[in-house]
Amino acid sequence: MSSITVTVQETQTQASGAIVLATGAAARLAARKNEYTKSTSGLAPGYLQANLMILPSKYASDFRDFCARNPVPCPLIAESCASGDYATLKSYLPSVSGAQMARELDLRTDCPKFNVYENSQLTLAGTPDIVEQWTADHVAFLVGCSYSFESALARAGFPPRHALLDRNVCMYRTSIPLNPAGVFTGGTYVVSMRPYKKADIEQIRTITRRYLPTHGECIAWGWDALERLGIRDIDMPQWGDAPLTMDGRPLGDVFGNDDDVPIFWGCGVTPQEAVMNASLDGVVMAHAPGHMLVLDCLEDHVIA
Amino acid sequence: MSSITVTVQETQTQASGAIVLATGAAARLAARKNEYTKSTSGLAPGYLQANLMILPSKYASDFRDFCARNPVPCPLIAESCASGDYATLKSYLPSVSGAQMARELDLRTDCPKFNVYENSQLTLAGTPDIVEQWTADHVAFLVGCSYSFESALARAGFPPRHALLDRNVCMYRTSIPLNPAGVFTGGTYVVSMRPYKKADIEQIRTITRRYLPTHGECIAWGWDALERLGIRDIDMPQWGDAPLTMDGRPLGDVFGNDDDVPIFWGCGVTPQEAVMNASLDGVVMAHAPGHMLVLDCLEDHVIA
Numbered sequence: 387m388s389s390i391t392v393t394v395q396e397t398q399t400q401a402s403g404a405i406v407l408a409t410g411a412a413a414r415l416a417a418r419k420n421e422y423t424k425s426t427s428g429l430a431p432g433y434l435q436a437n438l439m440i441l442p443s444k445y446a447s448d449f450r451d452f453c454a455r456n457p458v459p460c461p462l463i464a465e466s467c468a469s470g471d472y473a474t475l476k477s478y479l480p481s482v483s484g485a486q487m488a489r490e491l492d493l494r495t496d497c498p499k500f501n502v503y504e505n506s507q508l509t510l511a512g513t514p515d516i517v518e519q520w521t522a523d524h525v526a527f528l529v530g531c532s533y534s535f536e537s538a539l540a541r542a543g544f545p546p547r548h549a550l551l552d553r554n555v556c557m558y559r560t561s562i563p564l565n566p567a568g569v570f571t572g573g574t575y576v577v578s579m580r581p582y583k584k585a586d587i588e589q590i591r592t593i594t595r596r597y598l599p600t601h602g603e604c605i606a607w608g609w610d611a612l613e614r615l616g617i618r619d620i621d622m623p624q625w626g627d628a629p630l631t632m633d634g635r636p637l638g639d640v641f642g643n644d645d646d647v648p649i650f651w652g653c654g655v656t657p658q659e660a661v662m663n664a665s666l667d668g669v670v671m672a673h674a675p676g677h678m679l680v681l682d683c684l685e686d687h688v689i690a
Numbered sequence: 691m692s693s694i695t696v697t698v699q700e701t702q703t704q705a706s707g708a709i710v711l712a713t714g715a716a717a718r719l720a721a722r723k724n725e726y727t728k729s730t731s732g733l734a735p736g737y738l739q740a741n742l743m744i745l746p747s748k749y750a751s752d753f754r755d756f757c758a759r760n761p762v763p764c765p766l767i768a769e770s771c772a773s774g775d776y777a778t779l780k781s782y783l784p785s786v787s788g789a790q791m792a793r794e795l796d797l798r799t800d801c802p803k804f805n806v807y808e809n810s811q812l813t814l815a816g817t818p819d820i821v822e823q824w825t826a827d828h829v830a831f832l833v834g835c836s837y838s839f840e841s842a843l844a845r846a847g848f849p850p851r852h853a854l855l856d857r858n859v860c861m862y863r864t865s866i867p868l869n870p871a872g873v874f875t876g877g878t879y880v881v882s883m884r885p886y887k888k889a890d891i892e893q894i895r896t897i898t899r900r901y902l903p904t905h906g907e908c909i910a911w912g913w914d915a916l917e918r919l920g921i922r923d924i925d926m927p928q929w930g931d932a933p934l935t936m937d938g939r940p941l942g943d944v945f946g947n948d949d950d951v952p953i954f955w956g957c958g959v960t961p962q963e964a965v966m967n968a969s970l971d972g973v974v975m976a977h978a979p980g981h982m983l984v985l986d987c988l989e990d991h992v993i994a
Contacts, residue, residue, distance in 0.1 A: 451899065451902070451906075451907075454761065454902060455761065455762050455902075455906065455907075457758065457759065457761060458759050458869045562866070562867060563866060563909075563910075563918065565762045565907075565909050565956075566907060566908075566909060566910075567899070567906075567907060568899070568907075595755065595871070595872070598755070598758060598759075602755075602759065603755075603759070603869075603870065603871060603872075604870075605867075605869050605870060606867075606870075614867065652869070
């Protein structure tokens with residue numbers, strides 16, 4: 387680990403009290419040492435973050451097709467170089483090599499928390515590493531993460547509220563069907579949500595649309611989107627923290643108020659939902675929602 | 691036109707009575723001369739077919755994003771080399787150049803029929819050419835077509851029924867939302883449908899899934915898919931001919947019968963629906979549904 391010179395000791399603190407690390411490498415090392423176990427939103431500003439999906443090799447081809455057919459919720463940005471390889475990546479981003487994505491990588495330890503699925507059932511949630519579960523037959527996939535456009539939103543004067551309040555972004559199951567691919571049938575979109583003012587929607591769309599490999603433009607917006615997406619209760623997200631108004635009330639308290647409009651993006655938890663629907667044999671692993679793999683390359687490397 | 695040596699005179703006739711031409715070039719020439727004005731399903735077996743979408747240049751960037759975000763119904767395979775250029779193509783297929791796609795092309799005449807939209811309203815349906823409407827500001831896009839895996843289905847012993855009956859494939863509007871991109875918001879999937887036996891679904895999925903740039907694997911199947919897709923009446927498609935049983939009855943007569951199960955694929959009419967939803971200014975043109983641009987390259991060039 388000698389070449390990772392920036393460590394968890396070199397931290398700043400956001401106004402919200404959240405920890406800030408200087409680099410993606412520092413974030414991975416902190417996760418590896420279990421010195422950092424929280425959501426990675428805003429953890430190493432400017433550094434690209436990724437969702438992780440680790441599958442038995444027999445499902446790898448179907449998963450590639452699944453991502454190709456569902457690029458908004460499942461933008462595939464890299465995969466491990468070979469079955470069983472947890473240290474090196476093959477990049478699918480045109481401007482970044484696998485080596486530039488993450489040096490001295492250990493996919494078994496470098497997210498703050500992991501989920502483990504057996505036979506498509508979640509059997510271990512939020513475990514600090516997956517060293518015991520990893521086998522020579524596992525293939526890892528990295529999927530883009532919407533945290534990667536949050537710096538751009540903040541720079542443009544639209545910091546995500548969950549970051550201001552030091553909370554995890556809220557994520558919802560929807561009824562929007564995914565395009566099936568091989569064993570991956572019957573899945574639906576998972577979305578992340580950030581509230582903004584209705585008058586700002588077009589600016590928000592414009593800012594995030596350039597981040598095509600990290601979910602890009604929002605897929606739905608406005609209070610009427612709840613029904614279209616099949617979301618019953620804005621205050622009961624399936625993952626992350628419940629959304630709040632700026633003065634700390636449940637967001638549902640201002641339902642229909644255009645000063646606080648929900649905006650939804652595709653979410654990289656979608657593959658985990660797809661695994662749950664897919665009746666897979668064997669052990670599947672993933673990051674715990676919100677607890678991403680932070681990379682060495684920058685968010686702006688993915689701009690279209 | 692001297693180098694197009696195979697013309698409409700060199701035809702065969704299918705068992706169904708449908709005309710068969712020897713090459714994609716022959717199909718384009720026949721369409722150009724208005725000697726062929728019907729659906730192009732099975733017209734030049736083995737040759738790749740494409741949906742056409744022609745937009746004012748100010749919408750070109752949004753349309754590229756729209757296709758990238760909806761690759762199953764809108765797989766972008768080529769675009770015109772420059773605004774106003776109706777004769778040369780830039781290919782997005784890795785194994786085929788623009789020149790290999792179509793020599794001596796005239797996008798204004800080479801589909802058997804065209805649709806014209808003004809300010810997002812269909813104002814001219816099924817016109818034989820768009821020479822009058824074409825301007826120096828128009829950009830053309832080619833989107834993959836599911837006719838392109840019909841030969842593969844036939845070779846495997848699963849000829850599409852609409853081809854056996856010399857009818858146009860049936861196409862339906864659905865309630866499945868598209869991922870929005872720029873001006874293209876509020877659209878939903880259009881799907882094509884081919885009935886097969888329930889026991890054959892997995893084979894059908896496997897055959898067509900390799901044709902990723904021409905809609906690939908089916909997106910839904912079975913009689914219960916009607917409700918999920920928001921299709922109210924299988925016998926009332928919005929485009930093409932109504933589906934029939936092999937003995938000529940409406941397919942709805944055997945609703946729920948597993949011997950005749952509807953299978954649905956993404957459809958390249960989707961962009962035309964998206965245009966109708968998008969409040970675009972100016973003149974948009976497209977092929978008439980079912981009346982495709984037939985290319986010089988082969989269907990098997992798109993196999994993944």
